[in-house]
Amino acid sequence: MSASLDFRFDNSYARDLEGLYARCQPDTVTAPRLLFLNRPLADELGLDAVPLAGEEGVAMLAGNAVPAGAEPLAQAYAGHQFGHFSPQLGDGRALLLGEVIDARGHRRDIAFKGSGRTPFSRGGDGKAAVGPMLREALMGEAMHALGIPSTRALAVVATGESVYRERVLPGAVLTRVAASHLRVGTFEFLSSRGDGKALRRLADYAIARHDPDLRDAPERDLALLRRVVARQAELMAQWMNVGFIHGVMNTDNMAISGETIDYGPCAFLEAYDPDTVFSSIDERGRYAYGNQPAIARWNLARLAEALLPLIVADPSEAAVREGVAQATEVLDDFPAQYEAALLRGQRAKLGLQLARPEDETGDRALVQDWLDLLRRQQVDFTLAWRRLADAADGDPSGLQALMSEPDALTDWLVRWQARCASEPVSAAERADAMRRVNPFVIPRNHQVEAALTAAFERDDLEPFDRLLAALARPFDETPDNAVFGQPAPAQVTACYRTFCGT
Numbered sequence: 001m002s003a004s005l006d007f008r009f010d011n012s013y014a015r016d017l018e019g020l021y022a023r024c025q026p027d028t029v030t031a032p033r034l035l036f037l038n039r040p041l042a043d044e045l046g047l048d049a050v051p052l053a054g055e056e057g058v059a060m061l062a063g064n065a066v067p068a069g070a071e072p073l074a075q076a077y078a079g080h081q082f083g084h085f086s087p088q089l090g091d092g093r094a095l096l097l098g099e100v101i102d103a104r105g106h107r108r109d110i111a112f113k114g115s116g117r118t119p120f121s122r123g124g125d126g127k128a129a130v131g132p133m134l135r136e137a138l139m140g141e142a143m144h145a146l147g148i149p150s151t152r153a154l155a156v157v158a159t160g161e162s163v164y165r166e167r168v169l170p171g172a173v174l175t176r177v178a179a180s181h182l183r184v185g186t187f188e189f190l191s192s193r194g195d196g197k198a199l200r201r202l203a204d205y206a207i208a209r210h211d212p213d214l215r216d217a218p219e220r221d222l223a224l225l226r227r228v229v230a231r232q233a234e235l236m237a238q239w240m241n242v243g244f245i246h247g248v249m250n251t252d253n254m255a256i257s258g259e260t261i262d263y264g265p266c267a268f269l270e271a272y273d274p275d276t277v278f279s280s281i282d283e284r285g286r287y288a289y290g291n292q293p294a295i296a297r298w299n300l301a302r303l304a305e306a307l308l309p310l311i312v313a314d315p316s317e318a319a320v321r322e323g324v325a326q327a328t329e330v331l332d333d334f335p336a337q338y339e340a341a342l343l344r345g346q347r348a349k350l351g352l353q354l355a356r357p358e359d360e361t362g363d364r365a366l367v368q369d370w371l372d373l374l375r376r377q378q379v380d381f382t383l384a385w386r387r388l389a390d391a392a393d394g395d396p397s398g399l400q401a402l403m404s405e406p407d408a409l410t411d412w413l414v415r416w417q418a419r420c421a422s423e424p425v426s427a428a429e430r431a432d433a434m435r436r437v438n439p440f441v442i443p444r445n446h447q448v449e450a451a452l453t454a455a456f457e458r459d460d461l462e463p464f465d466r467l468l469a470a471l472a473r474p475f476d477e478t479p480d481n482a483v484f485g486q487p488a489p490a491q492v493t494a495c496y497r498t499f500c501g502t
Contacts, residue, residue: 005051005060007110009069009098013180016205019198020186021073026063026095027116027126029173031160034058035130035461036137036468038154041177045102045110045154052155062157062173063095063115070097070110074118078192079185079252080302082286087192089185089252090120093128096181107209109181110154113174129169130158130456132264132499134464135448136174139263142443142471148238149231150260151178170456179259182206184303185252191306203310206256219326221310226330229300231258233334236293237341241349242439243269243381245289247279247498254299265498268442270487272374272381278445280497297334304331343367348437349385350416351392351430354423366415373412377403380487382442386477389434392420393427439474441481443467445496446488 014021034053042049051057059065066072074091081089095112102108113136114128137153144150159171182202190199207214207224214223235258239246246253247265255261265279274290282288287295304311304327312323346367347355374384379402387399396413400406420430451463470484477485487493 005048005057005067007045007047007067007069007098007100009067009071009100009110010107011069011071011098012107012205012209013075013096013099013109014071014073017198017202019195020076020189020202021096022076022090022119023072024074024095024118025066025072026112026173028064029062029159029161029171031158032058032062032064032173033158033160034061034155035158035172035455036134036153036156036464038137038141038152041152041154043103045100045108045177058157061155061175062159063112067097072097072112074120075181075186076120076189077183077185077252078189079183079250080188080299081250081252082282085188085192088120088189091118092121092124093118093126094176106179109176109178111176111178111181113176114171115173125163127159127161127163127171128174129163129165130156130172131169131452133172133174134452134455136176136263138443138448138451138464138468138471139266140176140260141468142474143244143260145472145474146238146242146439146442148242148244148260149179149235149258151176151255151262153177178255178261179257180206180209180255181261182209182256183252183261184254184256184299184306185250186256187303187306188251191309196309199306199310203307210257219311221307222326222330225300225304225307225311225327226333228256228258228303229330229334230337232296232300233337234258234341235260236296236338237345239292240289240342241345242442243272243289245269245276245278245287246292247277247282247287248500249287249292249295249299251299251302254296254303264500267445267496267498269381270445270493271378271490272371272384273378274375278496278498280499293335293338296338297331300334301331304328345437349388349434351389351420351425351434352423353425353430353433359419359422362419366412366419369412370416373408377405377408378490379403382439383485383487385438386435386440386485389431389438392434393431435477436475440477440485441470441474443471444484444486444488445498446492447484 039049072095076090078087079089095115097110117126133156140150140152154175154177157173161171163169163171211227214220217223245267253262267278276289277285312320391399451467454460454463470481
């Protein structure tokens, strides 16, 4: 393979975690064709996008040629899926090619998705379709542009082959980049087997990779739990503040790194309602928008259980009780950390720049009453925040137009304006700051579906490219991206469902 396609792999997972993977090769495909290449991400990784987009690079991104230094492997993990424990899941259609050190010195995983069967496929074909892989590319880039930690797609390549689901679909392989693919379920896999030595290696590996300052810390496993809790509290607050619904928050879909991972049946809120569920497989609403923080804490409790054999070195009853108490104390910090992160984001969205302790109770009430108002009036979540910035600039008409009862806004606006007046910030400065944190463009569900349908049914990538370009500038409100800021008709959203894409 050409030297210009040298990834310079350094594969610590393969070296250090024997027993947590199965070596496997990607399937070859008949007619690889590049659908998407993330050139800015390629630059971050120190890769030359020009040869990547060429014939040799596309063959490699499809799995037809394994790059030098790669050690393809399917990772093993367990997971609680909709609350039920599966002791062995693993990468059923994904392969970790290896790791690279990016331009900032950060270690990043390079992995395929949809590259064929693995020992963990459990009867599946290990393949993926064009639509779900392009969807993951859109969602990952949207989250990245919003400043939310996320895995990202480096490329999507059509295979020229068919994938058989409810109907025949065109196949694709996605190349995903992540800080790592370590999951809560990775720890559950070893803990459930009682493999203390391997669990020790995994925890040491996770610390070295994500929290190297903890390597010599006392009670480092408890400290690792504390770090993961903090990262997830911040991540959940960011999700909630943009209206993101993951849709399948199983423990095998929660990354130790704090990145958003596995964009399956995810979607964004339109009309604000905490009970919103779009996922077709979430029949009881376990992973509804408003449930996400509580589910995150539940998942973190499963991580604490998996780490407990390391947290408690002494198996005596008293030591176990103390270890459980210590882990519980860390978990009990999650709500306060989440609420603090949520309020920081909400204050910024409201245009409030001073976080004074004496204002906290009033600010929380102001936010809650705002959200209650949006719910009662069935107002679009994203546009409501955006039009509030216009109100800060002296024009509340756009916000009032979103309400089914415009007068319902009056009392709340008076309270908010009084709170804003307590800060020495001009109206124009406040409005500008609000427009920098309240997006105009999000992956509107109907726009995403239209782009994906054009791609896989008509082989037309222009709608995808236009949407992707708009999502890369989520805070810009311009005539050329105006269509991407408009909600779907209510009747469309009411029957919208997402699918896991397997």
